[in-house]
Amino acid sequence: xxxxxxxxxxxxxxxxxxxxxxxxxxSMLKLKGPLLIASNHPNSFLDAIIFDILFDLPxxxxxxxxxxxxxxxxxxxxxxxxxxxxxxxxxAENLHINYQTFDACIEIFKKNEGVLIFSEGLCVNEWRLRPxxxxxxxxxxxxxxxxxxxxxLPAGINYSxxxxxxxxxxxxxxxxxxxxHFDLSLAEGNVYNQFNELLQAQLQQLVYEIPGGNYNLxxxxxxxxxxxxxxxxxxxxxxxxLLHAPLYVLAKLITQLFFSKSIHFDAVIFxxxxxxYPVYLLAITLLACSIWGGxxxxxxxxxxxxxxxxxxxxxxxxx
Numbered sequence: 001x002x003x004x005x006x007x008x009x010x011x012x013x014x015x016x017x018x019x020x021x022x023x024x025x026x027s028m029l030k031l032k033g034p035l036l037i038a039s040n041h042p043n044s045f046l047d048a049i050i051f052d053i054l055f056d057l058p059x060x061x062x063x064x065x066x067x068x069x070x071x072x073x074x075x076x077x078x079x080x081x082x083x084x085x086x087x088x089x090x091x092a093e094n095l096h097i098n099y100q101t102f103d104a105c106i107e108i109f110k111k112n113e114g115v116l117i118f119s120e121g122l123c124v125n126e127w128r129l130r131p132x133x134x135x136x137x138x139x140x141x142x143x144x145x146x147x148x149x150x151x152x153l154p155a156g157i158n159y160s161x162x163x164x165x166x167x168x169x170x171x172x173x174x175x176x177x178x179x180x181h182f183d184l185s186l187a188e189g190n191v192y193n194q195f196n197e198l199l200q201a202q203l204q205q206l207v208y209e210i211p212g213g214n215y216n217l218x219x220x221x222x223x224x225x226x227x228x229x230x231x232x233x234x235x236x237x238x239x240x241x242l243l244h245a246p247l248y249v250l251a252k253l254i255t256q257l258f259f260s261k262s263i264h265f266d267a268v269i270f271x272x273x274x275x276x277y278p279v280y281l282l283a284i285t286l287l288a289c290s291i292w293g294g295x296x297x298x299x300x301x302x303x304x305x306x307x308x309x310x311x312x313x314x315x316x317x318x319x
Contacts, residue, residue: 003058003081010053013277015308017270019166019315021050025173029054034109034148038136038199039155040129040207041118044267047157048082050169051116060108061116062101062135085135087121102139109148115139119199123263125162127210127218129203137195141188144179152177154199156206160222162266164316165248168222174202218317225314237313240306247273247280 014021023029035057041047048061060081068074068084077084083101105115121133136152143150154174161167177198182191210217251272259265281303288296 002079006080007052009278010049010274013274014053016277016304016311017166017274019160019168019311021053021169021171023054023171023173028153028173030056031114031151031153033057033112033114034143034150035114036109036136036140036143036150036152037114037116037155038119038152038203039116039157040203041120041123042125042127042157043159043162044123044264046267046270047118047123048116049267049270050157050171051155052081054171055114057114059114059116060105062105062118085117098135102142105139106143106146106148109143109150119203125263125266127158127208127213129156129200129207129209132196132200132203134192134196136199137192140177140195141184141191144184150178152199154202154206156203156208158208158221159266160218161316161318163318165269166311166314166316168315170208170222172206174206177202213318215317215319222315222317230313233309233313236306236309238310240303240308240310243284243303243306244280244310247276251276 037051037055037059039047039051045061045063048059048063051061052059058081060083062085063077063082064085064087068077074084083104084097085101086095086097108115117136117139119132119136120130121135122130124130140150140152153176156170156172156174158170158172159167160169177195181198182194184191186194208221210221251269254272255265255269259268262268281300284303285296285299288299290296
């Protein structure tokens, strides 16, 4: 229930957080399960949130195991449809839990739902595809050998910025991969290699290659806002910046204090704003109503409109 509520809220609030969320193959968003989405991983847990927003299908995300250390956090993350995947750096003694996670994924596939896996096996804020790990191939092969008609969907997610608010996001999908692409009678190692070669070739076409975050290449890929658009939106965008400054400045200060050099910076500031914005809206609206009575309810519309105008005012690129 909590997952569905947050998913609805995230979809409604999307215009307040992202300049645009552009998908190249909209038909893929209507796919039925069992489905394994195999994606790159440039921006921490924000990547998983984006796919949750986009797909109608319930999506369970595989996340780094060290986030599940306490029982309380584990329960919360499971409610939010997340499962742990451990790497050797997070303790070789925890690697056995990955078998439990893969078994849980098989049960999810049997319910005709989806799983999101980050095939690179790590997160780095950069515009390039890294070598793939074998986890995606192992999970797909386990499902196929269990008689599950799983389809694997290659997905590339590309951000115009990893540090600036109101980013433009491109999500690009490849061609579905099924068991018919492989000879499953071969040794598992050979199938893994063939799978990764096919997946790598597809993802290479979907993930932008922008060495060093070159600004000119970023602009070429993501474009820039027209002068007309900026002139039209400027007054409301400025008002939105001023009205939301207390909330944004506080969230940014907290994030910089604890995550200034972290790959989680962008995702954390999003999470803080995402969770606190309803409270901020309520506080401002109650204050306005105490001064102007029922007319104060117009603050809800004003705050939403000006925030959306600020986000749409420009395409934010890292410099």
